[in-house]
Amino acid sequence: MTQPPWQPITPAKPTRTPKEPLNRERIVDAAMRVLVESGYDAVSMRKVAQALGTGPASLYAHVANKRELDQLLVERAAAQMRFDEPVDPARWQEQLKAMMREMLRAMRANPGVARAAIGAVPLGERALMSTERMLTLLKAGNIPDQAAAWAVDLIPLYVTAVAFEETVQSATDWKPEDVERFISGLRSYFESLPADRFPLTVALSGVLTSGAAGDERFEFGIAVIVAGLASLAEKN
């Protein structure tokens, strides 16, 4: 609208479009999106803030620091575990292994979160349900109380370490052929060692470098751990 020349045009005050207020849940939601889309290395305070249309300093009214945000990510990833099969005491070893596979699946669904998970103690509802289920299975196998309790620490630690190792490898941006070349170079290296000093390393160079792709090594690890736990069973 044209103004009379003697009346200066008063610029309209810029009003902030009201935004949905920040809270921890929205911050973790945004961080999860960044994590799933771009991996853990991309989860920075700036990137999360950007995803929320704000500045990084805004987050600090809701989370103490980056480490606390990491904890919340770990809890959220832990919350994705599903243990739908009813507990069957007769199949406690098989079901314990199934839990370990499910833990690994949940970590793989959140690339790199394993890096934040070691040392974290998830205490959310779903994590507690996981703890209770592990205890139930272990007691079904007659594992003594203390052993059962400490197995609840050992089991996720091993799974997290495997997931962590995988993220280190994928962070290298290696193609399958790069991995193949590395593995085959490793084998050649083992074969070329002086057989007098490293007889078994040379002799077993084939199996030392097999099973790196796929889940065979993970399956081996969980079999060893479960067998070790089974050996602790009290005889009735």
Place this chain on the structure above:
Amino acid sequence: MTQPPWQPITPAKPTRTPKEPLNRERIVDAAMRVLVESGYDAVSMRKVAQALGTGPASLYAHVANKRELDQLLVERAAAQMRFDEPVDPARWQEQLKAMMREMLRAMRANPGVARAAIGAVPLGERALMSTERMLTLLKAGNIPDQAAAWAVDLIPLYVTAVAFEETVQSATDWKPEDVERFISGLRSYFESLPADRFPLTVALSGVLTSGAAGDERFEFGIAVIVAGLASLAEKN
């Protein structure tokens, strides 16, 4: 020497005091000093360069990047492992556990290096000696070839995860009383859970939160792994 007044004194050209040339070994030496004195978080390209009296860009003529420097640190830490006791096939389980304790000791002597160790494959001489020794002990226990080979992966992974977890805790700058308070708060939390939904978690809250200080949990873990491996022994 006094100059004739008509000959201006030529100022001496500032010559760089010749420095000992950089090489990978000196760079790793400096990084190890920073690691031992200040922990892994302090090991940055700038700090290492500073310790060498140079700039960070100088390091890149000798190491590709920070990750490669980390690898070299892991190798150097692995080189500190000592296995002086002769192999005794009759005591293969005990000696395997002793190796795991020694691996943990070497990692604790280099605070935080576990953070760089997961996903790293140390291939230095001392690491290979460790591999050979593990294989010797496992074969002494009649473990099949493939199981022995994959155990060589599982064993250090578990030890490294334990060491990593410890560095997360110490990075929090917690005093023993802080840990005590956290543990006791955790126990109270477990005790306060609804016993109908988490009966075993509530019942075992004592042991769930015991053994966090000291090496009991680590000893439990290595016992489980060694027992699991022993269960794979071929019968003769």
Place this chain on the structure above:
DNA sequence: TTCGATAGTAGAACAGTGTTCGTCAACGAA
């Protein structure tokens, strides 16, 4: 209705990181 307190927002700044760029000096071969 007014005013002060509080909480949250968010740009700017601080102190740090890994890495690359561009320049310079030293050195050895031609």
Place this chain on the structure above:
DNA sequence: TTCGTTGACGAACACTGTTCTACTATCGAA
């Protein structure tokens, strides 16, 4: 003597976590 190579290293780039400071909106008391 000249030239190419190699290593050294300050500056710069793009990023990080976190704090400082100023501002705005909301709320409750007077």
